[in-house]
Amino acid sequence: MGFSRTHPLHLVLGLIVWAVWFVVLYGGVSVACKLAPPDPAAGALTWINTLLMPLTLVVVALLGWTAWWCWQSAETEPLRRFLARTAACLYLLSALATLAVAMPMLFLPPCI
Amino acid sequence: MSDRQGDKAQLHAQFERVWANLPGVGTLAAVNHTSVGLRFIVTGLFFFLVGGVLAMLMRTQLALPEQNIVGPELYSQLFTMHGTLMMFLFAIPILEGVAMYLIPKMIGARDLAFPRLGAMGYYCYLFGGLIILSSLLLNIAPNSGWFMYTPLSSSTFSPGPGSDFWLLGITFVEISSMTGAIELIVSILRTRANGMSLRQMPLFCWYILAMALMIVFGFPPLILASILLELERAAGMVFFEVAGGGDPLLWQHLFWMFGHPEVYIIFLPAAGIVSTLIPVFARRPIVGYRWIVLAVIVMGFISFGLWVHHMFTVGIPQLAQAFFSMASMLVAIPTTIQVFAWLATLWTGRVVWSLPMLWILGFLIIFVAGGLTGVMLALVPFNWQVHDTHFVVAHLHYVLVGGMLFPLIAGLYYWLPHVSGRMPSNVLGAWAFWLVFIGFNVTFLLMHLTGLLGMPRRVYTYEAGLGWDWLNLLSTFGGFIMAVGIAMFLLDIGMHFRFGRRAPRNPWAADTLEWAVAMPVTTYNFISLPTIRSRHPLWDNPQLPDEIERGEHSLACIQHERRETWGSDAVTGRVRERVHLPSNSWIPLQAGLALTVVCLGLLLKSYWVALAAVVVSAFILLRWSWHNGGHPQAAPWRPDDPCDPSLHSRTSDGPGRWGMLLTLMANGSLYASLLFGWFYLWTAAPQWQAPEQGPLDLPLLLCSGIGLSLAVGIYHWLTRQLRRGLSSRLAGGLWLVALLGAVHAALLVWVLLAAELNPTGSAHDAVLTVMLGYLLFHGALAALLSAMQAVRVRRGYVSAALPYEPLVLQPFWSYTLGVFWLGLAAFILLPMAW
Numbered sequence: 001m002g003f004s005r006t007h008p009l010h011l012v013l014g015l016i017v018w019a020v021w022f023v024v025l026y027g028g029v030s031v032a033c034k035l036a037p038p039d040p041a042a043g044a045l046t047w048i049n050t051l052l053m054p055l056t057l058v059v060v061a062l063l064g065w066t067a068w069w070c071w072q073s074a075e076t077e078p079l080r081r082f083l084a085r086t087a088a089c090l091y092l093l094s095a096l097a098t099l100a101v102a103m104p105m106l107f108l109p110p111c112i
Numbered sequence: 113m114s115d116r117q118g119d120k121a122q123l124h125a126q127f128e129r130v131w132a133n134l135p136g137v138g139t140l141a142a143v144n145h146t147s148v149g150l151r152f153i154v155t156g157l158f159f160f161l162v163g164g165v166l167a168m169l170m171r172t173q174l175a176l177p178e179q180n181i182v183g184p185e186l187y188s189q190l191f192t193m194h195g196t197l198m199m200f201l202f203a204i205p206i207l208e209g210v211a212m213y214l215i216p217k218m219i220g221a222r223d224l225a226f227p228r229l230g231a232m233g234y235y236c237y238l239f240g241g242l243i244i245l246s247s248l249l250l251n252i253a254p255n256s257g258w259f260m261y262t263p264l265s266s267s268t269f270s271p272g273p274g275s276d277f278w279l280l281g282i283t284f285v286e287i288s289s290m291t292g293a294i295e296l297i298v299s300i301l302r303t304r305a306n307g308m309s310l311r312q313m314p315l316f317c318w319y320i321l322a323m324a325l326m327i328v329f330g331f332p333p334l335i336l337a338s339i340l341l342e343l344e345r346a347a348g349m350v351f352f353e354v355a356g357g358g359d360p361l362l363w364q365h366l367f368w369m370f371g372h373p374e375v376y377i378i379f380l381p382a383a384g385i386v387s388t389l390i391p392v393f394a395r396r397p398i399v400g401y402r403w404i405v406l407a408v409i410v411m412g413f414i415s416f417g418l419w420v421h422h423m424f425t426v427g428i429p430q431l432a433q434a435f436f437s438m439a440s441m442l443v444a445i446p447t448t449i450q451v452f453a454w455l456a457t458l459w460t461g462r463v464v465w466s467l468p469m470l471w472i473l474g475f476l477i478i479f480v481a482g483g484l485t486g487v488m489l490a491l492v493p494f495n496w497q498v499h500d501t502h503f504v505v506a507h508l509h510y511v512l513v514g515g516m517l518f519p520l521i522a523g524l525y526y527w528l529p530h531v532s533g534r535m536p537s538n539v540l541g542a543w544a545f546w547l548v549f550i551g552f553n554v555t556f557l558l559m560h561l562t563g564l565l566g567m568p569r570r571v572y573t574y575e576a577g578l579g580w581d582w583l584n585l586l587s588t589f590g591g592f593i594m595a596v597g598i599a600m601f602l603l604d605i606g607m608h609f610r611f612g613r614r615a616p617r618n619p620w621a622a623d624t625l626e627w628a629v630a631m632p633v634t635t636y637n638f639i640s641l642p643t644i645r646s647r648h649p650l651w652d653n654p655q656l657p658d659e660i661e662r663g664e665h666s667l668a669c670i671q672h673e674r675r676e677t678w679g680s681d682a683v684t685g686r687v688r689e690r691v692h693l694p695s696n697s698w699i700p701l702q703a704g705l706a707l708t709v710v711c712l713g714l715l716l717k718s719y720w721v722a723l724a725a726v727v728v729s730a731f732i733l734l735r736w737s738w739h740n741g742g743h744p745q746a747a748p749w750r751p752d753d754p755c756d757p758s759l760h761s762r763t764s765d766g767p768g769r770w771g772m773l774l775t776l777m778a779n780g781s782l783y784a785s786l787l788f789g790w791f792y793l794w795t796a797a798p799q800w801q802a803p804e805q806g807p808l809d810l811p812l813l814l815c816s817g818i819g820l821s822l823a824v825g826i827y828h829w830l831t832r833q834l835r836r837g838l839s840s841r842l843a844g845g846l847w848l849v850a851l852l853g854a855v856h857a858a859l860l861v862w863v864l865l866a867a868e869l870n871p872t873g874s875a876h877d878a879v880l881t882v883m884l885g886y887l888l889f890h891g892a893l894a895a896l897l898s899a900m901q902a903v904r905v906r907r908g909y910v911s912a913a914l915p916y917e918p919l920v921l922q923p924f925w926s927y928t929l930g931v932f933w934l935g936l937a938a939f940i941l942l943p944m945a946w
Contacts, residue, residue: 008310008683015413022417026435027791033429034795079684082311082402089406097414097442104434111429 005073006080010087014063014094021059021098025052025105033111040112048110056102060095067091123639123663126670131222131636134696141696143227144635145212148234150531152209152292153524155238156202157602162245163197166190168595171555175588177576187572188255189274193248195258199374200282201241203516204327207381208292210523211320215296217626218314220305220644222636222677223693225767226295228700228736233288235704240284243711247277254278257570259367260341262352262360267345276715279342284711286331290778293327296320298770301682305625306666308644308685314624315398318405319384322412326377328774330416332782334370336789337363340882346717348872349881351789357875359797361426362789368419369785376415376443378512380408382519383450386472389526390454392622393469394461397648400453407446407453414443424495433492440490447483451476466620467541471522474549475514482510485560500570503563506556513552521548521601528605529619533632534612540604547597554590558583617657623648628657640665641678644685671754674747679760679767689760691767692747699736706732734900740768741917742909749913761916764835768920776927783931786886787938790879794943802876806944807867808884813940816859817932820891823852824929827898831922839905839912846902846918849925853895860888883939890928897921 003009029048038046070091073084133142142148170190173182182190212230216223224230247253254274256265265275300317340351341363350356352363391398398404417439424433454476463469485507489495498504525536562583567574574580618627627650629637642665646652659665667676667690679689706729713722739745741761753759760766793800830845864884871878901918904910910917 011409012413015410019413019416022435022439026420026432029429029432031795079309079311083683086402086406089402090409093406093410097410097439100442101417101435101438104431104438108431108434110431 005070005087006075006083008083010066010070010083011090014066014087014091015097017059017063018094018098018101021056022101025056025102028052029110037111038109040109043109044105044107046110049105053102053105056098056105060099063091063095063098067095120662123668124634127636127639128634130670130673130675130695131634133635138696140701141698143231143694143697143700145216145224145227145230146633146635146637148227148230149209149211149213151234152205152212152237155234155241156206156209159197159201159241159245160206161602163194163202164595164598166194166197168591170194171588171591173572174574174584176585177574177578177581179573182572184572185255186251188570189248189251189253191570192254192257192274192278193244196244196254196278196282198512199258199378200285201237201244203378203512204289204374205237205285205292206520207323207378207516208289208296210385210520210527211296211323211381212292214527214626215299215317215320216303216677217629217633217637218316218624219300219303219308220625220638220641220678221299221303222638222641223675224295225298225303225691225693226291226771228694228697229291229295229771231697232700232703233291235701236291236707237285237288239704239708240281240288240711243284243708243715244277244281247274247281252277259371260363261367262341262363265341266352266360273715275345276342279338279345280711280714283335283338283342284707286335287707289327290331293324293331294771294774294778296324297328297774298767300324302679302767302770303677303691304644304680304685305641306643306678306680306685306687308680310683310685312644312647312685314647315387315401315404316381316384316624318408319380319387322408323377323380323384326373326380326412326415328778329781330370330373330377332370332778333366333785333788336782336785337366337370340366340789342714343878343882346714349878350872350875351793351878353875354798356873356878357793357797357800358878359793359875361423361796362792364423364426365419365792366785366789368422369416372419372422373415375511376411379515380411382475382516382523383408385519385523385526386454386475387450388624389468389472389522390457391461392526392620393464393466393472394457395464395621396457396461397623398453399456399460400449401647403449404453407449410446411443414439414446418443421490421495424492425499430492437490437492441487444483444487451480467536467538467545468522468526468620470542470545471518471525474545475518475522478510478514478518478549478552482507482512482514486511498563500568501563502559502567502569505569506559506563509552509556509559513556524605526620527626528608529615530626530629530631530633532609532612533615534608535615535619536608536612537604540600540607544597544601544604547600548594549597551590551592551594551597555587555594556590558586558590562587618650623651625649628660630661636675638665639663640668642666671752672747672750679757687757689757689763689766690754691760694739694746697739699732699739703729703732703736734896737897738900738904742904742911742914749908749911761914764915764919766916766920768916769923772920772923776923779927780931783886783934786879786883787934790883790939793875793879797875800876801874802943806940807869807877808880808940809863809866810940812859812863812866813936816856816863817936819852819856819859820929820932823849823856823894823898824925826852827918827922827925831918834912834915834918837912839910839915842910842918843902843905846898846905850895850899850902853891853898857888857891857895860884860891864888880939883935887928887932887935890924890931894921894925894928897924 032048067088070084070088075081075084133139133147169182173179252273254277256270260278263269300321343349344351350358352358352360387404420436421440489507528536562580565579567580638660640660640663642660649656675693675695676690678687679691680687706725709725710722710729713725742748747759747761826845827849830842869877869881871881901910
């Protein structure tokens with residue numbers, strides 16, 4: 001089947017990216033707070049938030065593009081079409097979930 | 113009798129002879145999935161009853177204020193054992209039992225992929241469960257809550273054997289969850305009926321696939337945590353004690369990394385039952401098949417990102433809490449997708465309100481309410497307010513009883529005719545439903561209010577006049593109504609086998625393949641294996657059961673007394689090989705008994721007995737692996753071996769390889785948990801101390817790693833040759849690999865002995881000791897298994913014509929190499945570079 005748009009691994013890859021990014025956010029914030037905690041008075045505008053938020057947007061964009069790429073599959077064979085369409089929806093949901101989990105970085109300071 | 117009927121009877125007699133359990137006590141050697149699945153279900157119901165009795169004792173104690181029917185110590189044992197029994201010994205095993213019973217029948221197979229593994233899992237479950245239960249009878253049951261928080265469960269505050277019973281018993285029982293999960297995944301992916309692609313797979317299989325994968329990744333953190341805590345309690349090693357550089361919060365993290373996915377592990381199969389039953393009783397296909405598949409996959413992942421919402425009050429920074437709060441709210445979305453799909457199916461169908469549908473209705477009401485309070489608890493400020501109150505108790509019971517017990521009973525009623533050949537009683541069943549439904553809501557709906565009024569969990573009594581008196585009395589009243597309902601359900605089931613009216617074939621007019629099986633069910637399920645082109649085989653072809661029974665489909669023959677079923681492509685479902693399955697075997701029971709002695713030896717601190725039992729267990733398990741593939745007791749090479757398709761042991765990618773890969777995924781999850789523990793203690797433990805100089809001899813470790821790398825390199829070369837049909841240097845090569853593996857392991861022992869680690873005084877050294885032990889175990893096992901393969905080559909069980917086993921072992925070597933170098937980088941090199 002090759003690693004085409006219809007490969008079954010696409011059914012889980014988007015959510016694996018979500019999970020990895022979730023760990024990076026949680027672990028990254030914890031380690032960053034240990035190494036160089038920003039001034040609590042700075043609110044959400046700290047180096048940690050301003051570094052992680054744009055990176056999150058990159059991950060979201062990547063997942064969004066992959067969703068579009070899978071959706072573009074021209075497959076007509078029912079099984080392959082099922083895989084490509086389901087994978088596209090899963091990539092899109094992964095993008096939204098990644099964005100949703102990172103949203104609190106806009107409002108909350110990282111280390112208190 | 114016509115010739116045709118005579119042929120049919122002869123064919124069935126032949127299949128019955130090959131697939132039947134042994135008579136009398138020989139039934140303990142049964143490995144077929146129908147017997148094993150039913151045993152799981154019956155045993156699960158037994159533990160459910162015991163757990164229910166414990167709940168009634170607690171409710172009796174709480175009925176009135178300041179009672180002393182049950183003292184504080186016994187009360188602590190009761191709530192600990194109630195939670196433990198219901199979660200570990202009832203919910204998961206019974207759902208796995210249902211899955212084990214149903215999955216092969218739903219996918220058109222004759223058995224699960226690893227029958228002996230399922231049978232051993234059952235014995236581990238039974239014996240482990242009895243060990244845990246015995247502690248209650250001896251009045252030494254664990255009493256730290258079902259989540260066993262440290263330091264309460266540590267030796268300082270729980271010096272008795274209660275915690276040990278929990279840690280050893282539950283780890284023992286978890287063997288069964290893990291073996292069940294692995295065999296279910298491989299069976300679903302690799303033994304479906306010809307043509308049953310992923311798109312045509314019954315939704316129940318998607319749910320079980322997700323559940324089983326969650327077990328594979330979700331259970332290892334708890335297994336690791338239990339091993340570490342037992343090592344701390346029994347050997348004094350430091351992991352959770354602050355004084356030596358440990359941290360009690362590490363336990364909470366590891367526990368809830370398992371504990372939260374656990375809720376979904378329980379919910380998913382139950383939701384699978386709902387998604388199976390609703391279309392049948394709505395008389396139409398489910399609305400949004402693809403949306404449900406999508407929701408199941410999303411749920412399987414997102415539910416791993418919620419664990420910290422059980423820890424909102426332990427002092428984690430607000431931003432980190434908010435990540436988990438968002439994830440906790442997100443998980444409601446896939447749940448809602450399923451609820452709307454079910455409602456849409458009911459809305460657009462012609463619903464037949466049979467007995468199972470009553471229980472489904474109860475599920476919809478109660479589970480949705482529980483889900484909504486779950487969203488409330490996902491909000492950090494609200495969570496702080498109601499933490500450790502009866503509100504949480506009410507919420508979790510709404511989710512678990514609503515989300516699991518109601519669908520389970522619906523499923524038991526639905527599939528009961530399959531087992532007994534009789535229909536359930538609508539009258540008794542409806543009475544049972546209403547009593548349970550009303551009793552449950554009287555108990556737990558009011559309990560939300562009790563919690564909001566401030567009553568804490570896990571207190572054995574309370575003062576009068578705090579506003580909780582009438583609520584507790586009514587909750588107890590409701591609890592007893594529910595208990596009467598459950599008793600009526602069990603009475604109904606019991607009477608049904610004798611008095612139920614005879615069920616016609618496919619009595620609910622269902623669409624899935626399990627109803628094509630004869631009723632009561634036979635041990636081989638299908639005399640011939642059909643090709644499937646639709647999601648609703650029985651709706652599209654109502655004659656299919658008769659065609660199957662007449663042997664008109666494929667593989668309707670027995671060759672050399674082998675049990676066989678199709679092995680198929682994981683995606684398309686096209687047949688790839690004939691999977692030959694083991695027959696009745698005493699090995700699973702022997703293994704279960706030997707492991708029980710290991711468990712008891714550790715519990716009684718008779719370590720020599722435990723060690724001897726470990727040796728015996730290892731011998732039994734290796735003997736098990738010996739009776740495989742080309743062994744005369746399995747499928748020795750014969751000139752008339754089928755070749756289109758071949759027997760799986762003649763191929764390079766049979767189910768065993770998939771089983772190995774899944775085992776390694778679980779193993780990897782355990783190793784990742786150890787890495788997490790290392791980094792967590794390093795960054796968060798208040799008194800973490802690492803020596804200036806790393807205690808391990810780096811050059812020696814590098815030599816050990818080079819030996820391992822050479823072994824793996826040679827092994828890969830040998831398997832490449834084998835795939836090309838060349839096996840002339842196989843035996844010698846395998847001996848060389850085994851030797852290099854042994855050198856690697858010996859050097860690791862040297863490193864361990866030379867390091868003079870102090871695991872009882874320092875968490876740093878304790879984690880390093882565990883890590884080295886882990887690597888040593890893998891290196892030694894890989895070497896031993898390779899030596900066995902070399903002997904098998906000499907015996908003719910492995911060859912160019914029988915290349916399967918070395919290819920199954922190959923990922924294990926790669927994994928051993930990976931964890932070694934990763935361990936070296938994370939545990940040795942990174943701290944040096946810091």
